Amino acid sequence: MDALRDEEKPLHIVMFPWLAFGHMIPYLELAKLIAQKGHQVTYISTPRNIERLPKLPPNIAPLINFVKLPMPKVDNLPQNAEATTDIPYDVVQHLKTAFDKLEQPLTEYLESSNVDWIFHDFLPFWLGPVASKLGIKCAFFTIFTAPFMGFLGPVSVLLGNDPGRTKPEDFTVAPSWVPFQTTVAYRYFEIMKIADILSNENSGGYSDIYRACCCMQNCETILIRGCTKFEPEWFQVLQNIHHKPVVPVGQLPSTGVDHSNGDDTWSWIREWLDKQPRSTVLYVAFGSEAKPSQEEVTKIAFGLEESKIPFFWVLRVQRGPTDNVVLQLPEGFEERTKGRGVVCTDWAPQVKIMGHMAVGGFLSHAGWTSVVEAVQNEKPLVLLTFLADQGINARVLEEKKMGYSVPRDERDGSFTSNSVAASIRLVMLEEEGRIYKEKIKEMKDLFVNTKLQDNYIDNLLNHLRRF
Template structure:
């Protein structure tokens, strides 16, 4: 008999990237608001860098710090993808895999109902099963992305549907409806390390397949009303329950005013700009453009004559030897019309400002949700991972326009940047993007629907416990 009257204890074990940690914490907060207990497991430094919880949630969410094991070629104190250059992330995965034993000890010593894990720990489902704990793969990647990547057998290399990179540029056989959702060839060239073995010993694709194969249910960030056909694909290819948790809009954390001085000067500048005149430019914590791309983006912003606020991350952590630089004289030539910020910036606050009229983005889904939340049309410039697939979805739904690129190498020109910004923000031809972003807002920001998803998830979790 199900223990519906009892409060659940859920352990959450996200991957060591803030694009994963934050959506996991958002879901943890929604569950904690219902009175259930969360143990949020990560490394000490990552937990210290997370936004502060509001007092009403602090008693329900316990942070569990597991020190990251030392691994050759991984710098000391590097605990998140944002700390290291892209080619060092494979060693972070190796260290993360070494958390299997300490996580197991924590699970053994705690009364746990469910383990929620991310797409990297291919071993987590097996650990949970051996301990008699139910497990959920919580995907922060969208249903179209996961649906396109396919069933576990394909991901783990057991079904040779995709033997070459070109196999990722066409619609796979398990998708029966017309769609443009597929990688472009240059995107797969940039993602080629995901399908091959790396120094962690396990390819990303194999990891994805194993986490899906070994879990009891799949929990996914998404909304059935926004993408119903993709949820059906997931049900078909996974052959296990797939439960949506909504888009998880970012509600500002209590204690966010720690950086009030930084925000104040930004707000002062934005306050002086005309309504809808500023393009906000930011590419998240993972994507780092090349030096040539930065040069073309800068020259494009200059050519566009548009006001801009650019959050430019010049290096991935202190061990990144390639520090990005702006074109000579760029800041002087655009002085008064634009800001380049190379430190932390409060994205949600910037996007909510009336002066911002468009968002040049990498297509990371958290950024997309924040843009929709604030009705800002999207100019898309994908770089890696799932961003290209996200961009196809946004193009299909007329929520964003992709900057034209060379199909062979993905290179961009300043003209393409300038024209894309003006199209989406100013020209009549881009009115569809400005209007569509407002039309879809209710699918992302409807609190009643969000509550319903969480209630249904918790009902399922309570009804399907191992030790009832």
């Protein structure tokens, strides 16, 4: 642990992420890095979420305090549902309603504690005024990348005060405030799939865009998960459009992220992987948020079968116990691929799997934590996007030749099993796909360089102290 200088008073920073593991885990990684510098971090969430977080290393555990705020009860939110992974997509709006009800207990905690800064996510639009009244400074810490935030644009455009975007097609081209040539934009089917983020649907009465705009307007500084050496032009876009400090915190590579009770699971997975030749297995997983449709699962399954490539597929067949749509594999699929492929419908230790030498590629949704873990382990990417920022992430990876997207229909996003098989084989086996392996290796140092990551944290802490 790096010691504070004698004259430096340790900061007390509160972390308050959205109730999704794709948000909670990066927040925890940042908390660990800040604690290593000798500062006190209070990580606030609901009881079940905190219990499911990875265990802390003993050297920093005394500096990270977990505060469990009881999960508010709201209509139509199932019992024990405390994260997006626990519920179907259409129930997330009720989770956001419950999240908003954390305002009072969070305020009571802040009133009774000596807090310097609160790092918050894009949803608590009500938090800025509360913190300001208590003399606590706010940092909007977005787990989304600089290209995604830059593509979204200025608050004036997001709130509709500037007629920069009026129809879905406007999201399929680079916007006017991006002063360089880029292919980074949504495809039509991607923006149509997430049109609800622009409305009040699925957002507890307030659109995600409105929430994020309030958070950006009411914070002192914006923290971005990312690296200025990887995407310098996009960080400049953010400085230009927000007129307040935009501070990179690094890529936050996973440091042994594993849920409890994973040892038995890893034991049998490792045993299977140990039997496979080096770099031959395709790892398939789409994160904790994305759930493909039944038709998509069928096409993916047939594509894996046609590819003749060994595979390990982590398939979430439902989002929580109340999800009535349980995904099914094609009849006879597991028998036909027995020995060559494995389908795991439980939680699996992704970091350990991708670190195994038998794994040679990753069929992914382009969620950024998964991307960082792929780069960390030098696994080239085959991309199949579903939600949120994934389309923008995929364009960045395509531009930088770090990933290849499965060809899809521009209007409805449909794809064929043949295109899945061909994409897998291209990246895993063909000469044309060699570039993706090379680029992933080339980028590794930017993503997981401990000295570089350490510098980002030092710069962040210096910035916080100057306020």
